[in-house]
Amino acid sequence: MITIEQTQNLLSIAVLGEFSLADFRQFEEHALLMLKSPGTVNLLFDLRDMLSYTVDVVWEEIKFFRHEHQHDFSKIAVVTDDQWITWQAWLSRIFVDAEICVFADYAEAKTWVTTV
Template sequence: MLQILGQTEGNVIATKAIEKLTKSDYAVLLPVLINRLQTYEKIRWYFEMENFQGWELKAFWQDVKFDVQHANDFEKIAMVGDKKWQEWMADLMKPFTNAEIEFFELKDREKAFEWIKKAIE
Protein backbone atom coordinates (compact mmCIF):
# COMPACT_ATOMS: atom_id res chain seq x y z
CA MET A 1 0.00 0.00 0.00
CA LEU A 2 1.18 3.51 -0.75
CA GLN A 3 0.15 6.68 1.06
CA ILE A 4 0.70 10.22 -0.20
CA LEU A 5 1.72 12.12 2.94
CA GLY A 6 0.63 15.59 3.99
CA GLN A 7 4.16 16.93 3.59
CA THR A 8 3.67 16.76 -0.19
CA GLU A 9 3.93 20.37 -1.35
CA GLY A 10 5.72 22.31 -4.04
CA ASN A 11 8.29 20.11 -5.72
CA VAL A 12 8.42 17.69 -2.74
CA ILE A 13 6.46 14.46 -2.96
CA ALA A 14 6.24 12.55 0.32
CA THR A 15 5.10 8.93 0.32
CA LYS A 16 4.96 5.98 2.66
CA ALA A 17 5.14 2.43 1.29
CA ILE A 18 3.62 -0.17 3.61
CA GLU A 19 4.27 -3.87 3.03
CA LYS A 20 4.04 -4.47 -0.76
CA LEU A 21 3.51 -1.98 -3.56
CA THR A 22 0.91 -3.00 -6.13
CA LYS A 23 0.03 -1.87 -9.63
CA SER A 24 -2.96 0.04 -8.17
CA ASP A 25 -0.55 1.99 -5.93
CA TYR A 26 1.21 3.18 -9.07
CA ALA A 27 -2.14 4.18 -10.57
CA VAL A 28 -2.31 6.69 -7.68
CA LEU A 29 1.37 7.67 -7.54
CA LEU A 30 2.23 8.18 -11.21
CA PRO A 31 -0.35 10.93 -11.86
CA VAL A 32 1.00 12.82 -8.81
CA LEU A 33 4.58 12.54 -10.08
CA ILE A 34 3.66 13.50 -13.65
CA ASN A 35 1.57 16.45 -12.45
CA ARG A 36 4.50 17.80 -10.41
CA LEU A 37 6.85 17.36 -13.36
CA GLN A 38 4.55 19.55 -15.46
CA THR A 39 4.91 22.31 -12.88
CA TYR A 40 8.50 21.85 -11.66
CA GLU A 41 11.66 21.14 -13.62
CA LYS A 42 12.94 18.78 -10.91
CA ILE A 43 11.15 17.04 -8.07
CA ARG A 44 12.26 15.78 -4.69
CA TRP A 45 10.94 12.50 -3.32
CA TYR A 46 10.67 11.44 0.32
CA PHE A 47 10.09 7.66 0.20
CA GLU A 48 9.41 6.07 3.60
CA MET A 49 9.21 2.29 3.90
CA GLU A 50 7.25 0.70 6.77
CA ASN A 51 7.36 -3.11 6.99
CA PHE A 52 8.28 -2.83 3.32
CA GLN A 53 8.48 -6.14 1.48
CA GLY A 54 9.03 -4.89 -2.06
CA TRP A 55 6.85 -4.83 -5.13
CA GLU A 56 4.41 -7.09 -6.88
CA LEU A 57 5.83 -7.92 -10.30
CA LYS A 58 3.45 -5.63 -12.25
CA ALA A 59 4.16 -2.79 -9.80
CA PHE A 60 7.90 -3.32 -10.13
CA TRP A 61 7.57 -3.08 -13.93
CA GLN A 62 5.60 0.20 -13.60
CA ASP A 63 8.35 1.55 -11.35
CA VAL A 64 11.15 0.57 -13.72
CA LYS A 65 9.39 2.11 -16.74
CA PHE A 66 8.82 5.41 -14.92
CA ASP A 67 12.35 5.50 -13.50
CA VAL A 68 13.94 4.95 -16.92
CA GLN A 69 11.82 7.67 -18.55
CA HIS A 70 12.34 10.20 -15.73
CA ALA A 71 15.77 9.35 -14.33
CA ASN A 72 16.97 12.94 -14.66
CA ASP A 73 13.78 14.59 -13.37
CA PHE A 74 14.60 13.98 -9.72
CA GLU A 75 16.76 16.40 -7.77
CA LYS A 76 16.85 14.55 -4.43
CA ILE A 77 15.50 11.26 -3.10
CA ALA A 78 15.33 10.49 0.61
CA MET A 79 14.79 6.79 1.25
CA VAL A 80 13.72 6.09 4.82
CA GLY A 81 13.60 2.54 6.17
CA ASP A 82 14.80 0.05 8.73
CA LYS A 83 16.41 -2.79 6.80
CA LYS A 84 19.91 -3.15 5.39
CA TRP A 85 18.59 -4.23 1.97
CA GLN A 86 16.68 -0.93 1.74
CA GLU A 87 19.92 0.95 2.25
CA TRP A 88 21.57 -1.17 -0.45
CA MET A 89 18.64 -0.42 -2.75
CA ALA A 90 19.32 3.30 -2.30
CA ASP A 91 22.98 2.75 -3.19
CA LEU A 92 22.04 0.66 -6.25
CA MET A 93 19.89 3.50 -7.61
CA LYS A 94 22.70 6.08 -7.61
CA PRO A 95 24.32 5.19 -10.96
CA PHE A 96 20.96 5.42 -12.75
CA THR A 97 20.05 9.01 -11.85
CA ASN A 98 21.60 12.42 -11.37
CA ALA A 99 19.58 12.86 -8.17
CA GLU A 100 21.21 13.09 -4.78
CA ILE A 101 20.07 9.95 -2.92
CA GLU A 102 20.39 9.47 0.83
CA PHE A 103 19.20 6.66 3.08
CA PHE A 104 17.86 7.45 6.55
CA GLU A 105 16.73 5.11 9.29
CA LEU A 106 13.08 5.40 10.37
CA LYS A 107 14.12 6.99 13.66
CA ASP A 108 15.66 9.83 11.60
CA ARG A 109 12.56 10.62 9.49
CA GLU A 110 12.52 14.28 10.67
CA LYS A 111 16.16 14.63 9.59
CA ALA A 112 15.19 13.12 6.22
CA PHE A 113 12.39 15.70 5.78
CA GLU A 114 14.82 18.51 6.61
CA TRP A 115 17.34 17.14 4.11
CA ILE A 116 14.82 16.74 1.28
CA LYS A 117 13.61 20.34 1.69
CA LYS A 118 17.08 21.89 1.99
CA ALA A 119 18.47 23.55 -1.14
CA ILE A 120 21.37 21.85 -2.87
CA GLU A 121 24.56 23.75 -2.24
Protein backbone atom coordinates in the same frame (compact mmCIF):
# COMPACT_ATOMS: atom_id res chain seq x y z
CA MET B 1 -1.45 0.79 0.41
CA ILE B 2 0.18 4.20 0.20
CA THR B 3 -0.43 7.67 1.51
CA ILE B 4 0.71 10.71 -0.44
CA GLU B 5 1.36 14.26 0.73
CA GLN B 6 2.29 16.97 -1.73
CA THR B 7 3.79 20.41 -1.24
CA GLN B 8 5.17 22.81 -3.83
CA ASN B 9 8.31 20.81 -4.60
CA LEU B 10 8.08 17.71 -2.37
CA LEU B 11 6.12 14.53 -2.92
CA SER B 12 6.04 12.37 0.23
CA ILE B 13 4.97 8.75 -0.10
CA ALA B 14 4.48 6.32 2.79
CA VAL B 15 3.97 2.64 2.00
CA LEU B 16 1.92 0.57 4.43
CA GLY B 17 1.90 -3.20 3.95
CA GLU B 18 2.25 -4.36 0.36
CA PHE B 19 3.32 -1.90 -2.35
CA SER B 20 1.17 -2.88 -5.32
CA LEU B 21 1.02 -1.80 -8.95
CA ALA B 22 -2.12 0.25 -8.21
CA ASP B 23 -0.16 2.07 -5.50
CA PHE B 24 2.72 2.76 -7.89
CA ARG B 25 0.28 4.12 -10.48
CA GLN B 26 -1.12 6.49 -7.84
CA PHE B 27 2.41 7.71 -7.02
CA GLU B 28 3.20 8.03 -10.73
CA GLU B 29 0.10 10.16 -11.37
CA HIS B 30 1.07 12.62 -8.61
CA ALA B 31 4.70 12.73 -9.72
CA LEU B 32 3.81 13.43 -13.35
CA LEU B 33 1.54 16.30 -12.33
CA MET B 34 4.30 17.82 -10.20
CA LEU B 35 6.85 17.47 -13.01
CA LYS B 36 4.67 19.73 -15.20
CA SER B 37 5.17 22.59 -12.72
CA PRO B 38 8.27 24.79 -12.84
CA GLY B 39 11.08 24.12 -10.39
CA THR B 40 12.64 21.03 -8.93
CA VAL B 41 10.78 18.02 -7.59
CA ASN B 42 12.04 16.05 -4.60
CA LEU B 43 10.73 12.71 -3.35
CA LEU B 44 10.49 11.32 0.16
CA PHE B 45 9.72 7.59 0.38
CA ASP B 46 8.86 6.30 3.86
CA LEU B 47 9.24 2.53 3.56
CA ARG B 48 9.46 1.68 7.27
CA ASP B 49 6.03 0.02 7.25
CA MET B 50 6.34 -1.66 3.85
CA LEU B 51 6.06 -5.43 4.23
CA SER B 52 6.52 -6.41 0.58
CA TYR B 53 6.11 -5.30 -2.99
CA THR B 54 4.88 -7.01 -6.11
CA VAL B 55 7.19 -7.91 -8.99
CA ASP B 56 5.31 -5.64 -11.38
CA VAL B 57 6.15 -2.67 -9.11
CA VAL B 58 9.85 -3.39 -9.59
CA TRP B 59 9.45 -3.37 -13.38
CA GLU B 60 7.43 -0.12 -13.33
CA GLU B 61 9.99 1.51 -11.01
CA ILE B 62 12.75 0.62 -13.47
CA LYS B 63 10.81 2.04 -16.41
CA PHE B 64 9.73 5.19 -14.56
CA PHE B 65 12.99 6.21 -12.89
CA ARG B 66 15.69 4.69 -15.05
CA HIS B 67 14.25 5.20 -18.52
CA GLU B 68 11.52 7.83 -18.57
CA HIS B 69 12.46 10.23 -15.75
CA GLN B 70 16.11 9.65 -14.87
CA HIS B 71 16.87 13.39 -15.07
CA ASP B 72 13.67 14.82 -13.58
CA PHE B 73 14.14 14.67 -9.82
CA SER B 74 16.58 16.62 -7.68
CA LYS B 75 16.66 14.68 -4.39
CA ILE B 76 15.20 11.35 -3.34
CA ALA B 77 15.17 10.42 0.35
CA VAL B 78 14.34 6.87 1.38
CA VAL B 79 13.46 6.04 4.98
CA THR B 80 14.04 2.40 5.87
CA ASP B 81 15.98 0.09 8.12
CA ASP B 82 15.87 -2.76 5.61
CA GLN B 83 19.33 -3.53 4.21
CA TRP B 84 17.92 -4.89 0.93
CA ILE B 85 16.06 -1.63 0.21
CA THR B 86 19.16 0.33 1.20
CA TRP B 87 21.18 -1.67 -1.32
CA GLN B 88 18.54 -1.08 -4.02
CA ALA B 89 18.65 2.67 -3.37
CA TRP B 90 22.43 2.64 -3.61
CA LEU B 91 22.24 0.77 -6.92
CA SER B 92 19.67 3.25 -8.26
CA ARG B 93 22.27 6.03 -8.01
CA ILE B 94 23.89 4.57 -11.11
CA PHE B 95 20.78 5.13 -13.22
CA VAL B 96 19.24 8.32 -11.82
CA ASP B 97 20.71 11.84 -11.77
CA ALA B 98 19.02 12.71 -8.47
CA GLU B 99 20.87 12.74 -5.18
CA ILE B 100 19.64 9.64 -3.35
CA CYS B 101 20.14 9.19 0.37
CA VAL B 102 18.85 6.52 2.75
CA PHE B 103 17.86 7.35 6.32
CA ALA B 104 16.69 5.41 9.35
CA ASP B 105 15.09 8.55 10.83
CA TYR B 106 12.13 10.24 9.10
CA ALA B 107 12.85 13.72 10.50
CA GLU B 108 16.44 13.62 9.23
CA ALA B 109 15.25 12.49 5.81
CA LYS B 110 12.68 15.28 5.57
CA THR B 111 15.22 17.90 6.64
CA TRP B 112 17.72 16.67 4.03
CA VAL B 113 15.24 16.42 1.16
CA THR B 114 13.78 19.89 1.80
CA THR B 115 17.11 21.71 2.25
CA VAL B 116 18.35 23.52 -0.84
